[in-house]
Amino acid sequence: MNIISYNVNGIRAAISKGFIAWLQAANPDVICLQEIKATPEQIPLLDFELAGYPYHYWFPAEKKGYSGVAILSKIKPNNIQFGTGIAHMDFEGRNIRVDFDDVSVMSLYLPSGTNIARLDHKFMFMDDFQNYINELKKTIPNLVICGDYNICHEAIDIHDPIRNRTVSGFLPEERAWLDGFIKTGFVDSFRHMNKDPHHYTWWSYRAGARGNNKGWRIDYCMVSDSLKNRIKRAVILPEAKHSDHCPSLVEID
Numbered sequence: 001m002n003i004i005s006y007n008v009n010g011i012r013a014a015i016s017k018g019f020i021a022w023l024q025a026a027n028p029d030v031i032c033l034q035e036i037k038a039t040p041e042q043i044p045l046l047d048f049e050l051a052g053y054p055y056h057y058w059f060p061a062e063k064k065g066y067s068g069v070a071i072l073s074k075i076k077p078n079n080i081q082f083g084t085g086i087a088h089m090d091f092e093g094r095n096i097r098v099d100f101d102d103v104s105v106m107s108l109y110l111p112s113g114t115n116i117a118r119l120d121h122k123f124m125f126m127d128d129f130q131n132y133i134n135e136l137k138k139t140i141p142n143l144v145i146c147g148d149y150n151i152c153h154e155a156i157d158i159h160d161p162i163r164n165r166t167v168s169g170f171l172p173e174e175r176a177w178l179d180g181f182i183k184t185g186f187v188d189s190f191r192h193m194n195k196d197p198h199h200y201t202w203w204s205y206r207a208g209a210r211g212n213n214k215g216w217r218i219d220y221c222m223v224s225d226s227l228k229n230r231i232k233r234a235v236i237l238p239e240a241k242h243s244d245h246c247p248s249l250v251e252i253d
Contacts, residue, residue, distance in 0.1 A: 001075075001252045003105055004028040004237075005146030005221055007202070007245035010037040011070070014242035015044070022240055024051050028249065029074050030098070032107030032146040036060060036068040048072055059083060061093035068093040069107040069147070075100060084132050089125060103227065103252060104140045108147030113168030122150070122168070126177050130184070137185065137224070144252065145186070145222040148202075148245065151178045153188065156197045157217035169218060186222040189234035189250040199236050202245045210244075221250035 004026060008014040011033065023031065031053075036043075040058045048056050053072040059082045060068035071080075077098035083090035097106040110126070113119030137143065151174045155161035164170045182188060190199070200215025209215065223231060233251040240247050 001030065001100075001103065002028045002249060003144055003146060003221060003252065004031045004247045004249045005034070005107070005148075005219055006031060006240070006247040007034040007109070007148040007219060007243060009035050009243040009245060011043055012038055015047075017242040019242045020047055020051050022242065023048075023053075023072075026237070026240075026247070026249075027052075030105050031072045032105065033070040033072070034068075034107060034109035034148045036070050036093075037065050038068065039064075055098075057082070057096060057098065059093045059096040062091050066092070067109060069096045069109050071096055071098050071105065071107050073098060084129075086128050086132065088121070089128065094125075095129075099140065103142045103144060106143065106145045106147070108145055108149070110147065110149045110151070112150045113171075113174070119168055123173070123177075126174075126181075130177075130181060133181075134184065141224060141226050143186075143222075143224045144227070144250065146220070146248070146250075148219050149178065150218050151175060152216050152218055153178050153182075153191075157200075159198075159200065159214040159216070164216075169216060182222070185225045187225060187228045187231065189221045189223045189231050190217075190236060190248060192228070192231060193234040200238075201236055201248055205244055210241075219245055219248050221248050223250060223252070227252055 055073040058070045079099040081097040111122045113122040152158040201219035203210035203215040230253040237247040
């Protein structure tokens with residue numbers, strides 16, 4: 001199963017930049033989208049079906065033009081879970097999961113900490129999400145949690161770890177949370193397969209950051225330890241340029 005995670009920073013904007021043709025060429029079995037910024041009524045759903053994705057599930061935020069996640073699949077899932085049942089997460093459309101016979105795939109959009117209030121909200125989200133996953137793993141052990149975590153894990157995951165050490169997304173407390181999350185039973189699939197530096201998934205629109213590869217790796221395909229030996233490939237796809245993020249891919253046998 002090929003699974004792609006992609007923060008599209010607005011699905012309609014991404015479509016206008018050739019996203020659907022790219023999706024057909026990339027041809028994943030499942031794609032997890034974040035920051036769709038639209039409701040299903042605003043999205044050309046038939047175009048995705050004609051592109052080979054008859055099973056598509058959208059979970060927008062209640063606030064128009066904000067946040068939202070989705071999963072598109074070639075394979076019919078056995079079950080679809082919209083949200084977590086935790087109000088402050090679900091209000092902003094930050095989690096959707098599809099269950100297949102042997103694996104469950106989740107699209108996650110973890111909040112950013114753009115100011116003090118949002119940083120407090122982010123830490124609350126992280127704690128509640130950890131507890132949610134701890135419970136979920138008791139019944140669904142084979143999880144692939146794809147998405148924009150809005151956190152760089154290690155210094156290798158950011159272009160300038162010194163100057164960014166006091167910036168949300170690379171704060172010691174955020175990094176410690178992500179480290180702890182991984183240690184509860186997950187594998188960072190990309191880093192498991194790739195030890196080299198200078199691989200990023202997000203770049204600021206300012207100062208030619210993407211052209212100079214001054215980026216952050218904040219998008220992950222986290223895989224349950226139970227699936228670790230079934231990871232065949234994990235790559236970042238920086239040539240896709242429909243967003244300020246680029247896609248990440250994991251292949252599970």
